[in-house]
Amino acid sequence: MANAIVVGVHLQNQPGFEYAMEELRNLADACDIEVVGELTQKAERVNPAHYIGAGKLQELKGLAEGLDASTIIFNDELSPSQIRNLEKTLERRVIDRTILILDIFAERAQTKEAQLQVEVAKLQYMLPRLVGLRESLGRQGGGAGLKNRGAGETKLELDRRRIEERIVHLQHDLEKLVARRQVQRKQRRKNEVPVVCLVGYTNAGKSSLLNAVMETYQPGSSKMVLAKDMLFATLETSVRSISLPDRKTFLLADTVGFVSQLPHHLVKAFRSTLEEVAEADLLIHVVDCANPEHEQHIAVTQATLKDLGADGIPAVYAFNKADLTDQAYPRIEDNTVYLSAGRREGIEELIRLIRDRVFGDYVEGEIVIPYDQGRLVAYFNEHAHVQATEYEPEGTRLKLTCKLADYEKHKELFAPQ
Template sequence: MVELVEQEARVFENALLIGIYTKSNEKDACVDSLEELVGLTTTYGLEVIDQVPCYIRKFSPATLLGKGKLQELSGLIQEYGVDLVIFDDEITPHQQRNLEKEFKKPVMDRTELIIEVFAQRAQTKEASLQIELAKVRYQLPRLKRLWTHLSRQSAGGGGFLKGEGEKQIELDRRMLQHRVTRLQKEIAEVRAKRAVQRSSRLRTQIPTFAIVGYTNAGKSTLMRALTKAEVLVEDKLFATLDTTTRKYILPNKQTILLIDTVGFIRKIPTTLISAFKSTLEEAVFTDILIHLIDASSRHAIEQAEATLQVLEELGAKGRPCITALNKIDQCTDQGMLRKLRIKYPKTVAISAIEGRGFDQLVELMLKEVAALRKVVKLRIPQSHYALVSELMNSGRVIEIEYEANDVLMEVEIPAQLENKVQMFVQEVL
């Protein structure tokens, strides 16, 4: 499909990163967030010229920054030959236009950068659709900015936008809104297919584990180490966008499914959380979570809390969870390890890259799988033989005996059948 708004082809090689804080005690948090923005920028393929934390007393509605700070940054941009300016916080379309005029360089914010990184890394149809939807929604209020280059080509500078340009912007707005509707319909169709696939998976009664965690925590490395499968592993943010599922056989010969999910990140826009619920919702429907934490990061607790907050928003709170403290081969702060062990239950320390701690991790996985199923003795009337058949298909029959009117069974049942058999339970073993 032809792009609705054509922009001049621009090739960026480097970027200047700008963070903002309004209180002196917020500087450290601003610097930490800028470090994460560096990771996003390098993942996007740009060299980071510098990262500048800016203190301001109050935001300027027009340019976000005051006149003096704008002049200072303009000098840096000219001195370093900056191609692109990236703000660590969301900026309004109005501010974006004004900043580009001031800096005489393209400006983007964290939201747009994340969308672009996602666009680079999507592989499945649904992920591509979700990204396109997020991009279109981001573009809608910014159409005027996208057409300013045409205004500059017209006589008098602003004449085009007051005439033909305004008509074109309105046409593009309608076309973008139509595209939003089309994308939403396509996404709904893909989700319906995935729901059917998930329903089929649930009927197989194979326990599922979703590996969740902050971006770059080592989820794909753990998946590959456990399953020996070829899974993309990169030292980049959002190396995994699409859900990857692999079979794994536990030491007791029990087959389980391991699901790798998209990484979490601080200050991710709400619209993008919604857009990528497709991959994250696998964590909601899974049986057990493996929450992977990069224990070598000095921000380990903040990253873990950001992950848990998003999981709660998605409805996964209360799901059985194993906490795996990864990268202990790189961890030099034993105090951080102690804090993490105290703060999070069912914790195991591992190194996915070296295979350390896997025995303890698998032991916890075995315990969680066992907790999903109960062994019970049942007396089921012959008139309910359909339930007997279901138990034989979905449970693990240990012993069965037929009497005149009843079927006596000792069976291991999955959690989802507990309510069905409750009235026939003779004994819980």
């Protein structure tokens, strides 16, 4: 395990700096890097050459030597020249928050799509850093034209071209996968199945909540998702069909968690995965209410949803891990349900909120179906919630709750409301 020092610049009027540094430690931990020291500096702006000031840089060099730290991790995305200057002065491996997150994503990506997206993001991160090194590598040759170009620069051009070609190739593969998913989504729309998406900060308990709903309403299902107490356990969207006892069905989607300063390469790369979010009928914003920084997490999630164009979708809040707080639970308060996915408490209350939001267009009534239209009886038994069945001289009488669309289609058979 590598030893590292984390470094951050606390800019004036920057909220949540201490938390960002703590999160940086957690990200390092998720990469199996042991943080042995921390150095911070208050400043009006980041130093363009070395990220931190000259005095702090010498202090950092001494600290790294004293603590035998082989890696220095910076809290912000570094420019190519900053990385080069820092590595030269510190004689240590220099990485930033972005590459740390990209490495975690690369390690955790399970599906073909997530792996492709992470590779695209990593290559897009590397590209300007290669270009930034061109000047220092390409000074062996003088004059103009390719013939006299320095060997280092020529190799760099080749590397750059290879990376650009690889990005194009990967994006082509991704487009195919996205097209396939769009076909699946269209099919769902055709079947009129509402889509409910779990969104929220990483490690808020979205996957645990999906599993809790599955266990409650599809006991014995083998379709549980990975739920672990770690950052970015989920990197791909998992969609599960949930059938309620009254025949109502909706799709519940688990999505990648958000994090503050999520690298823009990743937001772009995961946009196709997060298209589920932008097209959902309802968002369940899962919040780890036991985390002292949960207000900050809500703000980050809302900002990311806005970036994805999903800020206009109706949302309810699931304040998870309420068992670790002194909050009374399970309970519903306005648009929020307090629950514990781990203890499987509050799941029915959550479903009640979902039901109210996505199954508003349902009608209760009685229908008499003539005996020569038996297929309609079978249809309503499958697609509606039939409370009672009676056989009368003119046909089968069903007392039921059904979709408004089905009611409109067979209005003439329903008893007047």
